[in-house]
Amino acid sequence: MPLVNESYDSLPYVDTPPTQQSLTAAQTLINQDIQQAGVDTQHIHPALIPATSYTPTFSQAVETEHARLQADPASKLSAIDLTRYEDFEAPPTTSPTSDEDRPELLAQWSAALKKAYTSSEYVHARSAELSLLEKFGKNSWLVGNSQLEDVLKAIETELADVRRQHEEVEALRRQQQESVHGEIKTLEDTWKKGVGRVLETEVAAEGLKQQILEARRAGAV
Numbered sequence: 001m002p003l004v005n006e007s008y009d010s011l012p013y014v015d016t017p018p019t020q021q022s023l024t025a026a027q028t029l030i031n032q033d034i035q036q037a038g039v040d041t042q043h044i045h046p047a048l049i050p051a052t053s054y055t056p057t058f059s060q061a062v063e064t065e066h067a068r069l070q071a072d073p074a075s076k077l078s079a080i081d082l083t084r085y086e087d088f089e090a091p092p093t094t095s096p097t098s099d100e101d102r103p104e105l106l107a108q109w110s111a112a113l114k115k116a117y118t119s120s121e122y123v124h125a126r127s128a129e130l131s132l133l134e135k136f137g138k139n140s141w142l143v144g145n146s147q148l149e150d151v152l153k154a155i156e157t158e159l160a161d162v163r164r165q166h167e168e169v170e171a172l173r174r175q176q177q178e179s180v181h182g183e184i185k186t187l188e189d190t191w192k193k194g195v196g197r198v199l200e201t202e203v204a205a206e207g208l209k210q211q212i213l214e215a216r217r218a219g220a221v
Contacts, residue, residue, distance in 0.1 A: 013177040
């Protein structure tokens with residue numbers, strides 16, 4: 001008999017799959033054992049309670065956004081004021097003495113100039129970015145696609161290698177189980193016969209015991 005160093009959780013190439021009736025009977029026994037043990041399946045296992053009681057925490061900014069969406073799901077994010085990039089109307093025309101006579105007009109023009117400067121800087125930066133995109137965007141896009149293709153090829157190669165290893169392990173498992181199929185069946189039959197002989201011996205011993213008791217009772221009478 002060879003020395004077996006491996007153990008398997010199941011022998012799919014040796015054992016016959018259980019029938020639906022066997023599975024139902026096994027599940028019934030499991031349910032009965034659970035009931036006898038006093039386990040309430042309606043309650044969560046103590047090991048899972050910390051996970052179920054977990055409450056996520058968010059930053060103040062995220063909490064504010066959650067509150068906004070709960071109040072009005074159709075509302076839009078207004079964190080950035082986009083009106084500064086839109087066209088705006090110029091304040092009323094000034095006069096040589098308007099700074100002294102109407103100081104609020106000076107404040108309006110000052111605010112308008114600040115907005116115009118911001119809009120000009122934005123448009124200038126946008127123009128520079130578009131120029132760079134037009135000049136180098138195509139090459140950057142091609143380089144990015146090439147890098148993604150390399151990553152994809154590496155992943156596909158790794159996947160193919162894992163599949164090959166899986167097939168090799170499955171083939172080796174099948175070969176090992178099929179090579180000892182006859183031996184396992186012989187051992188199983190031998191075990192069944194041994195159990196049967198033990199039962200027969202116990203029955204015979206019990207019968208002999210009863211005969212001895214009856215003989216003693218008859219002798220005592």
